[in-house]
Amino acid sequence: MMAVCLCALLTSVLVFSSPVQVEQYPGGEVLTDPVAQLQRKLERGDAALSFSPGRGYLPSVLRELAIPVSSQSLVFSKTSLQIDHISVSTPRAVYFNDDSYVAWIPDAPMIEIASTDPRYGAVFYTLAQDQSMTPSFQRLQQPCMSCHGPVRPEIPAPLLLMMSVDTDVTGEIVNDFFLTTDRSALEERWGGWYVSGSTGAMQHKGRSIPADTSRYLASHSDVVALMLLAHQADVHNRIAELAQEFRTGGVQSGWQEAVEPLVRTLLFSGEAALAAPIQGSSPLASEFSTKGPRDSKGRSLRDLDLQGRLFRYPLSYLIYSESFAQLPVEAKERVFARLLDVLRSTDNSEPFRHLSTADRTATLEILTATLPDFSKWVAAR
DSSP states (O other): OBTBBTTTTSOSOOBOOSOBOTTBOTTSOBOOSHHHHHHHHHHHTSOOOOOBTTTBTHHHHHHHTTOOGGGOEEEOSSOSTTGGGOOSSSOEEEEEOSSEEEEEOTTOSEEEEEEEETTTEEEEEEEEOOTTSOOOEEEOSBOOHHHHOOSSTTSOOOOOOOEEOOBOTTSOBOSOOEEOOTTSOGGGSOTTBEEBSBOTTOOOSOEEOOSOOTTSSOSOOBHHHHHHHHHHHHHHHHHHHHHHHHHTTOOSSOHHHHHHHHHHHHTTTTOOOOSSOOBOSSTHHHHHHTSSOOOTTSOOTTOBOOSSSSBSSSSOGGGGSHHHHTSOHHHHHHHHHHHHHHHTTSOOOGGGTTSOHHHHHHHHHHHHHHOHHHHHHHHHO
8 A cells, every 4th residue: 555555655466364453553552543543533433434425435534634635646557455446547546644645546445544653654554435334444464565565674664655667558567666755856756647737847757637537536646745745755764664673672882873864864865956946736835834833933844945945944844743753762862963963063974965054053943943852852961
């Protein structure tokens, strides 16, 4: 699933096994990701999902998980659990917010969902599109590890993947997948995806939006959504890997080596520069920027740039996420220490030379003013 095999977000072939308890992970620990929390609400009667003609539970699921329709991104490459339902005329629609990803295909029997748990990272679910059944999220016991498996077996954190791939006219894959992050050159991105909005003179592998999108909740596949999707899937992976490395005792003396991938990803190290302005085709850009805390000068880590880079202030908004907040204390404090080194210009090494003095100063001020855990840590030093 995506995160999702959600995607070209992911490559298919997830394996179903018998249903497992949504609320528990293999070790018996209670999951706290948004879908597990919603399932408990459904069971208590504190929430309900309604079925709508043509789209089933999709609108209700998005509403309950607070996922905006403006995030809709359409992928037509034949990936996911429900490969037989995907075509160039019936692409898979991916919707997301900061911690959950939902994939829907017209007439498909299931909705596919990936939700980030602060302790375990990505957790994968399905929801049957069957009005005769009581709606219930089913956790996938074995997401396809050939696609979502961890880079290192000793760190069992499933990956969220956004991929780019060349396809034929029907959407069949004709070559290998290429991972898409904010470090990917634009000309390599979005093979197998529809793209709406403008990238100026910059070329990419995506296709123009199809003429008929009447079956979908929106008529776009916003380029801004695609860029945000690539960034946050990568950050979620780095957070989950670091969390698992500390919790499984994988970090002994080499803590800096463990922390550094997350620090660099948070600070957009290696981000591909934009050679032309990006213009979205939906309200997503403005909706996205209105969320999250602001400092006394009105600045936010969610302020988009879209001229030469994705964000105005180069520190990921996912530093406010529950997944980051619940990192093991030592891991989080190690990240804070590295961020402070870089943002105070103590570390001017090559991975951070893209950060100007003004960038560092403004970002440190915003972080200090808007993240209480960080400001308390700094004050206690």
